[in-house]
Amino acid sequence: MTNRNITFMTAINEAMAQAMRKDENVILIGTDVAGGAEVDHLVHDDGRYDDAFGGVFGLSKGLVTEFGRERVIDTPIAEHGYFSAAVGAAATGLRPIAELMFNDFVGFALDPILNQGAKMRYMFGGKAKIPLTVRTVHGAGAGAAAQHSQTLYGMFGAIPGVKVVVPSNPYDAKGLMLAAIEEDNLVVFSEDKMLYGMKGDVPEDYYTIEIGKANVVRSGEELTIVAIGKMVQVAEEVANILAKDDISTEVIDLRTVAPWDQETVLESVKKTGRLIVIDESNPHNNTATDIASVVADQAFDYLDGPIKTVCAPNTPVPFATNLEQAYIPNAAKVLKVAEELIVDLKKEPMI
Amino acid sequence: MQGTIVMPKLGMTMKEGTIVEWYKEIGDPVAKGEAVLMISSDKLNQDIEAPIDGMLLARNGEVDDELEVGAVIGVVGAKGSVVPEIEKNASAPTVTAAEISKTTDQQSTVEKSSESKSARIFITPLARRMAAENELDIQSIKGTGGNGRITKQDVLRAIAELPKEEAAVAADTVKTRTKVGEGLTPMRKAIAQNMRNSLEQSAQLTLHRKVTADSLLDFQKLLAKEIESNAIDARLTLTVFLAKATVLALQSLKKMNATYAEGRLTEFDEVHLGIATSLENGLVVPVIQNAHQMTISQLAKEMKTVSEAARNGTADPGLLTGSTFTITNLGATGIEYFTPILNAPETGILGVGALQDELTLTEDGSVKVSKKIPLSLTFDHQILDGADAAQFLGSLSSIIESPFRLVL
Numbered sequence: 001m002t003n004r005n006i007t008f009m010t011a012i013n014e015a016m017a018q019a020m021r022k023d024e025n026v027i028l029i030g031t032d033v034a035g036g037a038e039v040d041h042l043v044h045d046d047g048r049y050d051d052a053f054g055g056v057f058g059l060s061k062g063l064v065t066e067f068g069r070e071r072v073i074d075t076p077i078a079e080h081g082y083f084s085a086a087v088g089a090a091a092t093g094l095r096p097i098a099e100l101m102f103n104d105f106v107g108f109a110l111d112p113i114l115n116q117g118a119k120m121r122y123m124f125g126g127k128a129k130i131p132l133t134v135r136t137v138h139g140a141g142a143g144a145a146a147q148h149s150q151t152l153y154g155m156f157g158a159i160p161g162v163k164v165v166v167p168s169n170p171y172d173a174k175g176l177m178l179a180a181i182e183e184d185n186l187v188v189f190s191e192d193k194m195l196y197g198m199k200g201d202v203p204e205d206y207y208t209i210e211i212g213k214a215n216v217v218r219s220g221e222e223l224t225i226v227a228i229g230k231m232v233q234v235a236e237e238v239a240n241i242l243a244k245d246d247i248s249t250e251v252i253d254l255r256t257v258a259p260w261d262q263e264t265v266l267e268s269v270k271k272t273g274r275l276i277v278i279d280e281s282n283p284h285n286n287t288a289t290d291i292a293s294v295v296a297d298q299a300f301d302y303l304d305g306p307i308k309t310v311c312a313p314n315t316p317v318p319f320a321t322n323l324e325q326a327y328i329p330n331a332a333k334v335l336k337v338a339e340e341l342i343v344d345l346k347k348e349p350m351i
Numbered sequence: 352m353q354g355t356i357v358m359p360k361l362g363m364t365m366k367e368g369t370i371v372e373w374y375k376e377i378g379d380p381v382a383k384g385e386a387v388l389m390i391s392s393d394k395l396n397q398d399i400e401a402p403i404d405g406m407l408l409a410r411n412g413e414v415d416d417e418l419e420v421g422a423v424i425g426v427v428g429a430k431g432s433v434v435p436e437i438e439k440n441a442s443a444p445t446v447t448a449a450e451i452s453k454t455t456d457q458q459s460t461v462e463k464s465s466e467s468k469s470a471r472i473f474i475t476p477l478a479r480r481m482a483a484e485n486e487l488d489i490q491s492i493k494g495t496g497g498n499g500r501i502t503k504q505d506v507l508r509a510i511a512e513l514p515k516e517e518a519a520v521a522a523d524t525v526k527t528r529t530k531v532g533e534g535l536t537p538m539r540k541a542i543a544q545n546m547r548n549s550l551e552q553s554a555q556l557t558l559h560r561k562v563t564a565d566s567l568l569d570f571q572k573l574l575a576k577e578i579e580s581n582a583i584d585a586r587l588t589l590t591v592f593l594a595k596a597t598v599l600a601l602q603s604l605k606k607m608n609a610t611y612a613e614g615r616l617t618e619f620d621e622v623h624l625g626i627a628t629s630l631e632n633g634l635v636v637p638v639i640q641n642a643h644q645m646t647i648s649q650l651a652k653e654m655k656t657v658s659e660a661a662r663n664g665t666a667d668p669g670l671l672t673g674s675t676f677t678i679t680n681l682g683a684t685g686i687e688y689f690t691p692i693l694n695a696p697e698t699g700i701l702g703v704g705a706l707q708d709e710l711t712l713t714e715d716g717s718v719k720v721s722k723k724i725p726l727s728l729t730f731d732h733q734i735l736d737g738a739d740a741a742q743f744l745g746s747l748s749s750i751i752e753s754p755f756r757l758v759l
Contacts, residue, residue, distance in 0.1 A: 273477050273503055304477040304503045305496060340497030344504045 003201040011170040015177035029073040030099030034064035079108035087117040090132040100136040103152045117186040118161035129184040139192035146316035153190040154286040157258030164257040168232040170200035175209030214261035220250035224268040231278040237331040273304030283311040308337040353428035354402035360420045361392040361668040393541030474501035481506045512614040538633040549695035554732040557690040562748040564722045570754035585651035600747040612696035625674030637661040638674040687725045702727035
């Protein structure tokens with residue numbers, strides 16, 4: 001098994017390509033997922049085609065060339081229509097990957113996801129499977145303003161019948177994407193656009209990462225930080241800073257937002273007694289509040305301090321770069337709330 | 352308007368009081384400040400006065416009933432006014448906090464709530480569980496977490512500070528302590544609890560030493576004449592001189608003039624001297640405040656005052672607490688040496704025995720009769736070592752043998 005240092009985006013592309021090679025029922029559908037291949041105005045005088053762009057970020061570049069327009073389907077900007085088509089295709093035997101270009105557009109695609117895709121298996125007594133993967137993009141930091149920068153995985157995670165995965169690195173992105181495609185239920189695969197350029201070691205082979213299982217990326221004894229997606233980097237930064245004060249932090253990459261891994265989180269909190277959850281969602285009714293609620297209930301007698309959540313503020317994502325940066329949870333914000341939890345562990349006060 | 356009569360807290364350690372006598376019947380008119388009943392705490396009897404003018408509307412207990420501190424004993428109000436709640440429970444021996452707040456006027460309700468607010472202890476769920484498992488009193492644990500919260504760290508620290516034996520037997524003693532003195536009179540019960548607490552919470556060791564008192568006795572006679580001629584109303588007993596000598600010795604060894612409780616050692620500059628005083632039915636320790644500032648005649652007067660007050664049961668509650676060292680004198684009973692029990696949380700107590708005649712060899716080789724005082728010093732071996740205690744007895748002896756130092 002060969003490891004290559006490749007980007008997050010390439011890892012997802014590779015996963016889709018390997019799945020499509022392995023199973024001819026896997027198809028790609030979405031606005032601009034092919035991106036112009038074999039379109040007349042792209043034909044050069046010598047008869048050669050320019051490679052298709054492959055989606056708004058170029059993530060699916062090359063797939064249409066390999067698998068053709070039968071399996072890589074460009075649609076009009078009509079999410080309700082093509083998501084309904086994707087749910088129907090999933091119910092009748094294909095394993096579609098449908099792309100919602102930005103999760104902010106969910107309103108147009110919601111009925112097929114909320115009322116059809118998430119309900120059919122249940123309402124048809126288990127006779128219909130919906131092996132649909134919804135690829136979408138979340139996250140602030142790109143200067144894309146309030147309608148293209150939201151973090152909405154928690155919204156999908158609130159729907160029974162929907163699984164939601166949020167990868168934090170290239171390795172996880174490939175493994176979780178392949179697991180999502182293999183899954184017989186609707187999976188929302190939510191990618192943080194700020195991670196697209198992140199590089200990491202990724203095996204060339206086909207592999208999956210179990211959905212519903214969190215990853216303890218750093219083990220520690222005194223504080224648990226649960227983080228989602230790119231917030232895992234913030235958690236690790238905080239853990240490094242606290243280590244200078246001899247405070248031992250356990251960092252858990254949640255990987256799956258729904259159903260999140262209660263066993264791993266509870267086990268960790270029972271060990272450390274202290275919990276901070278970092279979630280870039282707006283602060284109410286999100287994954288962090290859900291984790292806080294379950295831990296307060298299930299691990300009450302093990303808590304040695306209040307459960308803290310570090311989230312975005314209760315506002316739209318600002319467009320101005322300085323305000324946008326102030327909006328996103330960072331290490332300074334986490335250290336500020338950590339102070340109350342660890343003050344009794346430290347010899348010197350934190351600056 | 353109604354006013355409630357509440358069981359007062361007459362000393363740091365008082366938890367409940369007993370009704371000794373009702374002076375007023377329900378329906379009797381009472382004036383503000385007039386005594387309505389007498390209660391007894393573990394140490395003394397006290398009259399309880401009416402808070403306002405009016406009529407005694409309710410009595411919430413009969414003679415010999417024990418009520419918790421803060422419990423409502425009675426209600427005074429305008430003739431014919433209705434007593435809420437309490438009337439139904441007039442004969443109940445205790446009243447709940449909720450009932451108190453219903454019957455007290457607005458001002459005291461405000462006091463109650465602010466009191467309970469300041470008493471609120473912040474503690475994490477984990478720390479609370481650990482404290483419960485180890486039978487630790489969370490009131491005695493200092494919180495160092497956020498918002499002053501008691502955390503796991505604080506409980507671990509408290510466990511580490513427990514004496515090993517105590518940690519091991521904590522479960523038993525906590526359960527039995529509440530029953531110590533059950534069925535006894537309030538004073539006997541207090542004595543029982545104090546003695547048990549003292550032996551449970553300290554490592555007591557007693558050293559004995561004899562000291563030649565010839566010079567002191569001569570000095571006493573000399574001073575007695577002076578005092579008589581100056582007509583000071585106090586007897587210069589040997590105890591007064593020993594008290595003065597003890598104060599001087601304590602000032603040279605602060606560790607002996609100290610308290611040790613809940614893991615905290617407090618050494619004092621001031622000497623508040625407890626004088627164990629036996630009563631017909633028990634024992635109290637009236638305290639001579641700031642004994643270090645007193646001359647011998649001042650000490651003599653103060654000792655007379657406090658011991659009379661203690662014997663008559665009229666001692667102010669403040670007079671019976673706050674000592675930093677205690678003297679107990681069994682000389683009058685003929686006892687020589689004994690092993691006094693520490694007046695917890697103090698770290699030392701001096702026992703004085705009866706004067707002894709002894710034959711001693713003088714420097715020129717002849718034999719003479721000499722007076723000796725047997726001293727028994729009990730100290731807390733957790734805080735002091737045998738050498739410290741011996742040093743204290745040594746310095747006390749040298750003062751007694753050179754009594755002019757008492758007036759330097």
